[in-house]
Amino acid sequence: MKRNMVLVLLLSGFLVLLASCSSDEAQKDSQMESSSTSHDTATTEQENKVETEELANEQSEVVPTNRKIIHRAELQLNVKNLENTQLTIEKKVSEYGGYIVVSNVYRESEESISAQLTVRIPEKHFQKFLTDAEGEAAEVLNRNVTGEDVTEQYIDLESRMKSKRTVEERLLDFMGKAEKTEDLLKISSDLSVVQEEIELIVGKMKYLENQTSFSTIEIAMYENRVIVPGVDSKNLDTWEKTKKQLATSTNFIFAAGSGLIVLFFGNLPVLIFLLLVGIGIYFIVKRTRKPK
DSSP states (O other): OHHHHHHHHHHHHHHHHHHHHHHHHHHHHHHHHHHHHHHHHHHHHHHHHHHHHHHHHHHHHHSOSSOOEEEEEEEEEEOSOHHHHHHHHHHHHHHTTOEEEEEEEEEOSSSEEEEEEEEEEEGGGHHHHHHHHHHTOSEEEEEEEEEEEOHHHHHHHHHHHHHHHHHHHHHHHHHHHOOSHHHHHHHHHHHHHHHHHHHHHHHHHHHHHHHHHEEEEEEEEEEEOOOOOOOOHHHHOHHHHHHHHHHHHHHHHHHHHHHHHHHHHHTHHHHHHHHHHHHHHHHHHHHHTSOO
């Protein structure tokens, strides 16, 4: 009986110990699975982070660092001496490597004179030239600066250019391998169209390059002069005027007398003839009126 009790106790203890070991193993497995899951999650996050960084780097490579911007400016200036100011500004244009597009001077009256200048300045000297031009003015009436970003437009043209060049190369390759005249003519026609498109793209790219390399500046300058009239000594010289008028009157009298003398002696034969005719008529009339 005692032996049976001992066996039961030993069996019970063994079962308890076995259950305890199973629980520990299950807990360890759970911890290992949890650790593995955490590790996998961390690895996935790290991979996503790396992919995000790579994508960001790729995007940063696509964004151009040297943007193409067309700058334009309009200035309206009041100046003290328009001629000197215009010469100074034109000299600055030459110093900065620019050139003059338009140069006009308008003289509306003796007191009002204006000028219109349109110049193109290298982009790197744009702001400096504006400062110099404004420094020559007595007063800046208006200042307007604008910028147009054409970077995306230029990049699009570059992409189209590469694509068209690739098509051109393929067509040239096909043309070299063409055996039939019909195929050769078709390829030649397609090649002509592609080359025309390339020329248009090149023209647009050169235009944008020129517009972004040189900035356009329009300058309107105004000078208002105040003219003070001086004393006109000629208008106040009474004695000289009197002598002049006397000489004019004397000359007129002499000229009239001379004209009458010339008229009389020049027409003397006619006058004598008319006189004789008149005398003859007088005697004839007188004789006819005598009483019978």
